[in-house]
Amino acid sequence: MVKKLEYAIETYNLRKFFVDIHAVDGIDLKIPKGSLYGVLGPNGAGKSTTIRMLSTILYPTSGSATILGYDLLKNRNEIKKRIGVCPQELVIYPRLTARENIHLIAQMHGIAKKDYKERTDELLGQMNLLNRADSLTKTFSGGMKRRLNVLMAVVHEPELLFFDEPTAGLDPQSRRVVWDFIKEFQERKSTIILTTHSMEEADDLSDALTIIDHGKIIATGTPQELKGRLGEGDNIEFKINNPDMRLDVIERAKMLEYVRWGKNLGKQRIVLNALGGLRRISEIMDAVRVEMYDISVRANTLEDVFIDLTGRRLRN
Ligand SMILES: Nc1ncnc2c1ncn2[C@@H]1O[C@H](COP(=O)(O)OP(=O)(O)OP(=O)(O)O)[C@@H](O)[C@H]1O
Numbered sequence: 465m466v467k468k469l470e471y472a473i474e475t476y477n478l479r480k481f482f483v484d485i486h487a488v489d490g491i492d493l494k495i496p497k498g499s500l501y502g503v504l505g506p507n508g509a510g511k512s513t514t515i516r517m518l519s520t521i522l523y524p525t526s527g528s529a530t531i532l533g534y535d536l537l538k539n540r541n542e543i544k545k546r547i548g549v550c551p552q553e554l555v556i557y558p559r560l561t562a563r564e565n566i567h568l569i570a571q572m573h574g575i576a577k578k579d580y581k582e583r584t585d586e587l588l589g590q591m592n593l594l595n596r597a598d599s600l601t602k603t604f605s606g607g608m609k610r611r612l613n614v615l616m617a618v619v620h621e622p623e624l625l626f627f628d629e630p631t632a633g634l635d636p637q638s639r640r641v642v643w644d645f646i647k648e649f650q651e652r653k654s655t656i657i658l659t660t661h662s663m664e665e666a667d668d669l670s671d672a673l674t675i676i677d678h679g680k681i682i683a684t685g686t687p688q689e690l691k692g693r694l695g696e697g698d699n700i701e702f703k704i705n706n707p708d709m710r711l712d713v714i715e716r717a718k719m720l721e722y723v724r725w726g727k728n729l730g731k732q733r734i735v736l737n738a739l740g741g742l743r744r745i746s747e748i749m750d751a752v753r754v755e756m757y758d759i760s761v762r763a764n765t766l767e768d769v770f771i772d773l774t775g776r777r778l779r780n
């Protein structure tokens with residue numbers, strides 16, 4: 465009997481070095497079959513390099529991986545047939561129309577014309593591109609190209625899909641369209657790997673996610689698990705006038721028993737995590753003894769998880 469595959473992807477100490485740049489520095493992943501798995505991290509963390517290795521575009525420097533049960537180093541052709549990749553850099557033929565771009569990909573995958581004709585229009589419709597199906601893509605806006613780029617990864621209905629920053633540069637409405645599209649693929653039992661530096665996207669979409677920084681995994685779990693590690697508190701972010709006072713302000717705030725932690729976010733910014741923080745702002749203001757302004761209060765986000773782990777923001 466064939467063993468049922470539990471994981472779509474397993475990696476073992478996967479590394480990619482570009483001379484002295486350790487782009488991916490020993491990654492161990494187990495990505496359950498059928499899941500929508502997020503890879504979150506700041507610019508340069510190694511997300512795209514990881515995707516490019518797992519999707520057979522780049523060879524790893526060392527380590528190994530199994531993709532859909534196939535060895536990443538030995539069975540590259542078997543893997544290629546079963547995956548779809550939406551790269552971060554757009555890959556679209558500018559002198560072809562949107563429809564021709566999709567037909568071309570379908571032909572490359574050996575799909576019969578009768579099968580891809582109708583499907584192409586269905587896909588274009590899902591991405592609100594049907595009314596521009598016959599325009600040359602060089603006349604497309606950035607957002608339209610990005611949506612077409614997403615479609616081109618899925619034409620052959622692969623078992624495993626990689627989307628590298630699929631919503632970069634999209635307005636909120638188009639972003640929603642892409643999210644719904646990606647979710648629909650998961651419902652059809654594909655496994656989806658999604659890289660992003662949008663914590664909102666990672667939180668909304670992922671069943672589980674891994675956060676990478678400097679080529680290494682710094683945390684893995686469901687969005688709830690990761691945020692839960694920070695406790696139940698509210699995060700109160702604010703500015704103070706004198707940046708030299710940041711550490712004093714944090715120390716003073718931590719004297720309050722319900723202030724669990726505080727982080728210096730650089731420049732004049734501070735974030736405090738406080739149980740019931742929203743109700744207690746005036747008490748906190750009294751305790752820190754400096755003026756707080758630009759105050760915002762929010763529940764834990766994945767951004768806070770990242771700040772907690774690294775002391776830095778995910779962006780910048
Ligand atoms: N072909 C290459 N040659 C040299 N260095 C590279 C190459 N590709 C990536 N790098 C380096 O590897 C590191 C990781 O890059 P990578 O593109 O994987 O990051 P990323 O997490 O996808 O970032 P972003 O959010 O900006 O897309 C960076 O320091 C980058 O400069």
Ligand SMILES: [Mg+2]
Binds near residue numbers: 513628
């Ligand atoms: Mg990238």
